[in-house]
Amino acid sequence: MKPEPLHRKDLLSIRDLSPGEILFLLEMTDSFREVNEREIKKVPTLRGKTVVNLFFEPSTRTRTSFEIAGKRLSADVINISADVSAAKKGETLRDTARNIEAMATDVVVVRHPASGAPAYLARELRCGVVNAGDGCHEHPTQALLDLYTIREHKKDFEGLRVSIVGDIARSRVARSNIIALGKLGAEVMICGPRTMLPAEAESLGARVTTRVEEAIEWSDVLMALRIQLERGGGASFPSAREYANTYGINRKRLDGAKPDLLIMHPGPINRGVEMSPDVADGPFSVILEQVAYGVACRMGILYLLAGQRSATSADVPGAEAPGADASTEDGSGAAAAGGGAGETRKPEVENAVAR
Amino acid sequence: MPLLVKGARFIDPAEGVDGAFDLLIEDGRVARMDRDIPPGEGVEVLDASGLVAAPGFIDMHVHLREPGEEYKEDIESGTRAAAAGGFTAVACMANTDPVNDTSSITERILKRAREAAACRVHPIGAVSAGLAGERLTEMADQRAAGCVAFSDDGVPVRTAQLMRSALEYAGMLGAAVLDHAEDMSLSSGRVMNEGAVSTALGLGANPAASEDICVFRDIRLAALTGSRLHILHTTSGGAIDLIREAKNKGIEVTCEVTPHHFALTEEAVQSFNSAAKMAPPLRSEADRQALIAGLKDGTIEVIASDHAPHYEAELQVEFDAVPFGIVGLETAVSLALDRLVHGGALTLPQMISKFTAGPAKILGLEGASLRVGAPGDVTILDPERMYEVLPEAFESRGRNTPFGGIKLKGRAAATIVGGKIVMNRIGGETVIHAGVPEATGTGVMH
Structure with a gap:
């Protein structure tokens, strides 16, 4: 390539x-x-x-x-x-x-x-x-800057495992990233509650899971998406609290992660919902690099x-x-x-x- | 002047006719069908050698937009489009502005049709006042004024209770309820079918289950009331299964399919092609195959265009904001010939039946046959004619079609209403003569 x-x-x-x-x-x-x-x-x-x-x-x-x-x-x-x-x-x-x-x-x-x-x-x-x-x-420009950030840390996309966690169905960031990563040879897993996964999710060319632990253990790179809090209480998720409990990325959940896991987020972050502050500001995080690039x-x-x-x-x-x-x-x-x-x-x- | 149609292959599925005949129409009605009728003095002769003649085609699902949205279409332009497409009669939906929910609007539509139409016009009355889903319209009064059926098409009848009442009341009047079947809690604000294409495009989508749920509700209510229910524009294989099963149980349910739903799938929406935006939407290939199977086994007895013209400026917006629907009067017959007859799914007589006997029975129209005494309505087809669809040449004011520029095999060659040639392109150029002869009556059975 x-x-x-x-x-x-x-x-x-x-x-x-x-x-x-x-x-x-x-x-x-x-x-x-x-x-x-x-x-x-x-x-x-x-x-x-x-x-x-x-x-x-x-x-x-x-x-x-x-x-x-x-x-x-x-x-x-x-x-x-x-x-x-x-x-x-x-x-x-x-x-x-x-x-x-x-x-x-x-x-x-x-x-x-x-x-x-x-x-x-x-x-x-x-x-x-x-x-x-x-x-x-x-x-597309978000995906390009995400790819650039990943390449700065992981060098090669071939065989790289990237998971995306959140409201995949309604995320343009997820779509662009899934397609871009796939084109460069990376493997992608998407993760979220069933209500946040798109119809025929596999057609995007990604693995699909509803278990965040599985995504964390599998990944070289993990991207958490912003949860649209204003959509809470509707049909797609019960509450921010329930989401944080079941899908929030926090230090404890990262116990099973690879030691060089890269944590990304397209921003702006709902701290304590999709990601805890200690992860967002922690050693794995490259969130501000994303913004700079x-x-x-x-x-x-x-x-x-x-x-x-x-x-x-x-x-x-x-x-x-x-x-x-x-x-x-x-x-x-x-x-x-x-x-x-x-x-x-x-x-x-x-x-x-x-x- | 009497009209003699000579040399065609006459196909009349209702009478079991299929052969080379001549047909004489006098005083607006069929006078004689026989081999080699000599053209008498003062008889107009239409040479239809090498062509197929059938009872007049009926499009039981069109939006003529008059009154209120004449900038999109009116009765004159819409019926000229119908004549150009080979239709001798159309039934027009009630979602005009104001809604056809009172006899005065029905009368106005019929008056305008008498003045300007190029084919017969049969108004469909609203089920609920203002299509608001709250209270029934004065159906008896509308029926007396000329409404042939009742429908809130554009939106579903909002509640099961209102649908039950509509079926009971319309049934008492001998009219069918025509059902736009969608569960709006699943469909509202969703612009295409749910599946891989909607996932790729990130467009709001509804599943086929939305249609199935409403079809199931209304079939149960048809069974409860014993009244006649007709499902408009079916799109889902699940709905076809439900309808087939209901028919087997003897429930009085019929259904239709549009040419775009049997010709296209959700793939047509790729690249945000808003000319493929319909409600209910184009669905999967499996659904499309189920629709064709339903046409073949007779579960679907009607092909109707759901002709939905829109103003150009309303289409020049982002996909989400584009109004639903496409024009269909001038492509429906060609798509049926090309995709279904030449495509091998239907015989020519079967296809003709879905434009004639099928809709006539549901709406209670006479005609749909060439027996002596029937209205002199004839559609002449040139099944082998190859041509390119040119939206800019449409009689309709609407140009919104996903079929522009494609080549189709088979086309209407002439349209005869009450013994008068309203459209003729046998000579090459399309010539349209508006004006339905008064003497032939409305074609509605009472």
């Missing part, structure tokens, strides 16, 4: 990506990680490009991560949250997005409560679309999509809007590499980074 350059207008799901493309995105993350460790954490790579964070759902972590990623690349980053957008005035998602695109936006980062909403927008818009989490479908991962994605935009739109009849052409004139160099092979792209990234 070798890195394979990514030539896409959009990043919508892990399912769309080849294993090589996933590895390429991990390499990109590596290239940009160094920027975040500098004194001056900014490069001119995307100067003159515009990135819009269009969030129809509350999010602090992911939105901030994309915003910082864009700003460190010198893009102009605008945040629009559903509260202030036209969504409440009855404007359709399509109209909202097309208006944003009409302002010569290069990439729209979308978070939406409906599964498939970013895929729908990607079909309607010429600019790049990044899925920042759609309904219960996928959250998230910025580098998203820098790589924004760089690829915004940088390739001019090359992509040139293939689309009528797409040569003046704004698109002008935006390649910013001298960043990287943008002009659109359509080039990956081998040539990588050094240019480094040039951009070294500037």
Whole structure:
């Protein structure tokens, strides 16, 4: 399995990506990680490009991560949250997005409560679309930063055992991770009460268990998912207390774990529910690393999509809007590499980074 | 002017006819079927050589959207779509705005049909006022005004008690209750079938058990009341088993399937294809096979389109927000010919029966036969015609279909209502003449 350059207008799901493309995105993350460790954490790579964070759902972590990623690349980053957008005035998602695109936006980062909403927008818009989490479908950038974090500690995915514990049925993080890990050769086990497992769960390509002890003993890496407390008392789980008692990851439960077990969580954590504080802050935990690598991962994605935009739109009849052409004139160099092979792209990234 | 249909293979399953005949229609009714009828003076001749002629097809499940949602469809455009698709009659569901829950709305629909329709229109009255599931409509009054059956289609009849009353009351009036069978505690807010595809897409999903539970409830109530129950748009193998078992016990239950449910499965939803969003949803391949088995063994006696046109702008939204349903009047007959007859599941006479005798019996319509004296309603088929489905050429205002661009073998060639050719594409181009002859009556048996 070798890195394979990514030539896409959009990043919508892990399912769309080849294993090589996933590895390429991990390499990109590596290239940009160094920027975040500098004194001056900014490069001119995307100067003159515009990135819009269009969030129809509350999010602090992911939105901030994309915003910082864009700003460190010198893009102009605008945040629009559903509260202030036209969504409440009855404007359709399509109209909202097309208006944003009409302002010569290069990439729209979308978070939406409906599964498939970013895929729908990607079909309607010429600019790049990044899925920042759609309904219960996928959250591809979260999976990529999770993979990067795992690789930092475990080196190889082949045969690696990763368990995911929580509300799998309604988790986009779980879906993207199950698919991504499977593509790179890891084994995945999903764990939760039956009410939180999806229909035909095995079809996702993972082992399935309802016993958290089994998942803990089996794993090299354990990912606990955030329990949606507001869903408590409904049909899917009785109470936070019952969940903590039966599925919560705490120090005592980890007695049977491998000594080098890695503990992950996409955040934000309900401390004492899906994970106890001594585990979240304990020696196995890499939760804050996940957050740190998230910025580098998203820098790589924004760089690829915004940088390739001019090359992509040139293939689309009528797409040569003046704004698109002008935006390649910013001298960043990287943008002009659109359509080039990956081998040539990588050094240019480094040039951009070294500037 | 009398009409003479010449040279077709006539198939009339109700009369056991299958052979080469000519058919003469006079004063809106069948006057004579015989070999080589000479065209007399002043007789219009339709040369149907090489084609198949059948009693007029009835689509007993369509949404014409009038009154209230004419931006989606109206009686004129919807019945033109019906004629283009080979239907001589449609029964239109009550979920208009306002709901067809009083005789004044029924009368208005029939008046508009007399003015503008290209085929016969049979209104279906609501079971509950405003489809709210609270109290029965004035069914006797609606029946007298022309309603051929009663249904809250779009939503299930909310409670077992209301369904029981509806069956008792409609049964007393000789009308069937048409049942949209879903348990809404399982289905509400769920947009597709539960299974591997919904798991992959992360879409809210309902299991086939949702349909089975409601079908079971209503079959038991049909048994209790002795009234006629018709299950609309069956999708689940479990429901077909329940219906088959009920029929064997002598319970008066019938059912229908839509072309999309026998032609497609949940796989059509992959990539968030909202043209495959229906309620009840497209289900698994095993369910689809069970539906085809039900068509073959006669458990399912009706094919109906559930024609559900929507306005384009309402479809340009994320999957969850797209309204349920697709247009079907202009593809139903072709899909039945292509997938069922050419596909080997049904003989041509069996397939014709599901569009004629099947629905006519449930709705109490005369016709569905070419015997002398029957209404002069004829559907002419070209079973071998290959063509491409072009939504932009639909007569319907709705373009929402998952079948756009596919090639189908078999198509309606002409539609005759009361001896008048309302649609003819035998010459190549499709020509539609709206206006149902008054003299032929409504086609409803009293």
